[in-house]
Amino acid sequence: MTNIQDARSLADMWAMFRAGAIPPQAPNYQVDSMRDAFYGGAWAFSLLLNRAFAQEGDGVGEMLDRVHDEINAHTMATVRAVRISSDEAERVLAIVKHGMPLSDAEEAYIRTLLARDDDDEEPPNQVR
Incomplete structure (x- = not known):
């Protein structure tokens, strides 16, 4: 599969x-x-x-939002810790898109995660 x-x-x-x-x-x-x-x-x-x-009310929606935020925060920390070239970033995005269709907003979000600045103040491989 x-x-x-x-x-x-x-x-x-x-x-x-x-x-x-x-x-x-x-x-x-x-x-x-x-x-x-x-x-x-x-x-x-x-x-x-x-x-x-x-729970009564929107417990499921709120929980899913919190989990989504946690996953995004972890992804952001991981991506910041791993230095990749823009070509590699495009390959990562292509792999993600192959696995599951992305909305324009999701693709834009992933692009922001993959964007990096080589002069970033944080040293590589320092996940906080």
Whole structure:
């Protein structure tokens, strides 16, 4: 499976994550640790979602907004820590767009994450 839109289970998502994010020659302990973290994140998200559904009002929407903001903040910190060229940034964007269609606003947001300034005050690889 190569397209996120075809995923029907966490196992499908794990298989795509495994193929795209973990080197094929990675030792078993690394794969096992990554799988534990992957499923741990899914479990944590399911707890948040269940709690949000139990609330009255717009608990689900508010929870999803908070999680979205947290994911974006983590992505921003990660992208700032990894110095990539503009050509590499375009490749990253193409990979993301292949995995899932993006709205114009989402693409613009990702472009801001990938934009960088070589004279940035923060040294590389310093995630805060």
